[in-house]
Amino acid sequence: MLRAFPVLEADRLVVVLTPSLGKLKVTVRGARRIKSRLGGHLDVLNRVNLTLALGHRFDVVTGAESAESFASLKGDLDRLAAALYLCELVDGLLPEAAPHPAAYGLLLAALRALDGEVAPESVLRYVELRLLDDSGYMPELQRCLVCGKELEAGHHRYAPALGGTVDDRCVVAAGRVLPLSVDALKVLRHFARSDFAEATRLHLAPELDAELEGILGFSLQHVLEREMGTAGFIEHLRTLRRRPP
Ligand SMILES: [Zn+2]
Numbered sequence: 001m002l003r004a005f006p007v008l009e010a011d012r013l014v015v016v017l018t019p020s021l022g023k024l025k026v027t028v029r030g031a032r033r034i035k036s037r038l039g040g041h042l043d044v045l046n047r048v049n050l051t052l053a054l055g056h057r058f059d060v061v062t063g064a065e066s067a068e069s070f071a072s073l074k075g076d077l078d079r080l081a082a083a084l085y086l087c088e089l090v091d092g093l094l095p096e097a098a099p100h101p102a103a104y105g106l107l108l109a110a111l112r113a114l115d116g117e118v119a120p121e122s123v124l125r126y127v128e129l130r131l132l133d134d135s136g137y138m139p140e141l142q143r144c145l146v147c148g149k150e151l152e153a154g155h156h157r158y159a160p161a162l163g164g165t166v167d168d169r170c171v172v173a174a175g176r177v178l179p180l181s182v183d184a185l186k187v188l189r190h191f192a193r194s195d196f197a198e199a200t201r202l203h204l205a206p207e208l209d210a211e212l213e214g215i216l217g218f219s220l221q222h223v224l225e226r227e228m229g230t231a232g233f234i235e236h237l238r239t240l241r242r243r244p245p
Contacts, residue, residue, distance in 0.1 A: 001044055002091045004031075013058065014042055015091060016050065019104045023094045026050070027058045041066040045074070045083055045111065073115040082120040086110055086127055092224055093135055106130055109196045118200050121209045126199040128216040129191045137223045140164025141189050146173045156180050160218035178218065184211045 002023070003015040012031035017023050028038055041048055041064040051063030073079045090107050094100055106127060113123050132138060143150055144167040145159060155168045157177040165185070166174040187208065191199050204212065 001046055002087045017104055019101055022098045022100045023096050025058050026061050028061045038064045045070055070111055070115045079114045079120055082124055083111055083114050093131055102134055113200055119203055121204045122200045122202050125212045126191050132219055135223055137163055144170050146170035153182055158215050160222050178215055183208055
């Protein structure tokens with residue numbers, strides 16, 4: 001489950017990500033009453049088996065049984081903040097009611113990794129890159145997006161608005177650019193060709209993680225603004241990352 005907000009009286013509107021139907025808004029009747037039969041299972045982050053009935057505006061939850069509750073993750077503020085950030089990111093990037101099994105699998109793998117011993121940094125950066133890829137905005141990491149030439153080690157920057165790398169010579173034509181170290185480029189290329197388990201074995205030093213967080217964060221900001229006109233959304237996400245709930 002990605003998000004919940006109160007509606008009329010004791011009802012709640014809940015945003016869920018499903019393996020076959022994509023992102024859905026569903027109503028839970030009476031969820032805010034203390035002894036709600038369904039409400040207890042429908043906690044944010046939980047993986048839940050849901051039974052739905054066709055409703056007037058939104059489908060109505062008629063049954064809910066928690067399948068995974070990620071208790072260990074919820075007991076650690078850093079991991080909890082990372083998981084909530086990823087849920088909001090998926091919620092922001094995915095359109096409603098369009099099947100997206102890849103995003104479901106990715107988010108579930110991320111929650112399971114954060115519930116275990118895997119370092120949150122590599123999980124966050126890998127999921128960010130994969131979500132860019134899934135949204136059709138995989139960053140260019142081999143060539144200069146202005147002149148098309150292959151990059152030379154040490155002579156590259158990152159242009160979020162263009163969607164990837166540029167070389168030093170083309171910086172003026174590229175608009176706003178960010179520094180891109182050799183190590184950061186190596187990590188991005190490694191993530192681009194790795195699956196979840198392989199990518200998240202990597203330990204990212206704090207400085208390198210901060211560089212990658214900036215690069216991927218600005219890329220996501222461009223995609224979010226272009227696709228949904230949600231300026232300011234990424235700022236909200238950044239706040240969420242910095243301030244554990
Ligand atoms: Zn160039």
